[in-house]
Amino acid sequence: MKKRFFYSFAFIGALLLNGCNGKNANAPETNSVRSSQNLTECKVTVNGLTFDYALNEADQLVTVLENGSIKIKCPEGKDFFCDPNDGKLSNNTLPMLLKKVDNTQPFTLTAKVTPEFTEEGLYNAADLLVYANDTVFQKFCFEQDERGNHRIVTVRTQGTSDDNNHDVVNEPSVYMKISSDTHTIASYYSTDKQEWHMVRLYKNNYPAVLYVGIASQCPVKGECTSLFEEIALNHNNVTDFRMGE
Template sequence: MKTKAIFTCTVLGIILLCSCGNKSTQNSSQADSATASAKDSARVSGIPCDITLPKIHFTKAVNGADTLAKADKNGKVTFRVGEKKDFFCDPNNKLSNNTAPILLAKVDNTRPFTFVSKVTSGFTKEGLYNAGVLYIYVNDNRWQKFCFEQDERGNHRIVTVRTIGTSDDNNHDVVTSPWVYMKISSDTHTVASYYSLDKNNWQLVRLYKNDYPAEIWMGISSQCPVDKGTTSYFDEISLDQNSVTDFRLGN
């Protein structure tokens, strides 16, 4: 009888522990969901604009982007930016700066999409962190930027920054070409960023779960966090509701 009682108590203890574990997991998931919802309901910057290119329509401008980006008849965008303009939410709040201008086009994130541009950044001798940038944008607290950027050693490299409240910062490959093709694509489940020198062979840079809301924005920007201003160029810009078929190769 004593053995049976011990066994019964042990089983009950395991059930109670599992129940507590399940509640803890549920509470954690609910907290994560609440955090994401709070980030999504944060302030959305920008004013309406109407810039129509052959394969994309920009309808929102952040920080005066519509006055700084000019498109020619072939759809090439010249995007100038003033001094100390950046978009970054520093975890220590020392370098936080959300003043960079961004042109945005709305995307239905319940469907696949691919956003591509040839990017020529306005690199200068003193232009630390100068970059031409592609964006996934929800609001000022939730976004990803994909940059062709000048680093601390003067190298020109691929950089990604993902922000959920605060920003991370990831430096990738050095590129010696004066320009690079950049692509962001999603099949609704996964979102990935790539670069290429010939628009045929794509290098995967970053991949993660697409947990963005149903309505998001894709954009272009020029940034100049340190220097007195620069100009970036965007050519062959396209946005369509199809995704790559191979997320490793980007094709």
């Protein structure tokens, strides 16, 4: 009788353990990936929004303008990318200006961006960011491609990075927006801040403590100074995730 009770107890325990292990099988392992050692506290206030963290000394590269905008100067060779091809092109040196947010609450980050595009500035871009750590993040970019086109690009990283080219934008500036209702997170762009185009949408599996922010990138040659205007972060989400409104 005691032996049968022991076996029954062991069987139930195994079922419970298996259930616990399988519960979050599809969620990213954000607690096991490497966090950056280069994330430091700072205080950079622009247009009423205070960025309280800097990655790779981004706060040393900014100029806050009197009209409520900000310029970020990026030196040559700075990017954030986890290369899926054995890490050959991996780079985690991008200076990022970040704001800690509560990811259990909705949020929307918006900015008008104007990157410094040059003939030799391959992959120069202005970025909006969602950052959990060095291997779980998203870049939302207005970027120069291999043919010299200026286009919308998204890079989502879960251990390794994907790389997605979207629409070409034949304007020097573009409005960009990232919005989350805690379940879904999506990225949008607009040329007039009226009609928004959705370029990416996925499940919000980021941890409760999260950072959003801005960056200027210059992965290849020269430097890139990007202008960010009309920056805003609020605790609402878009009501129509397809239309971005």
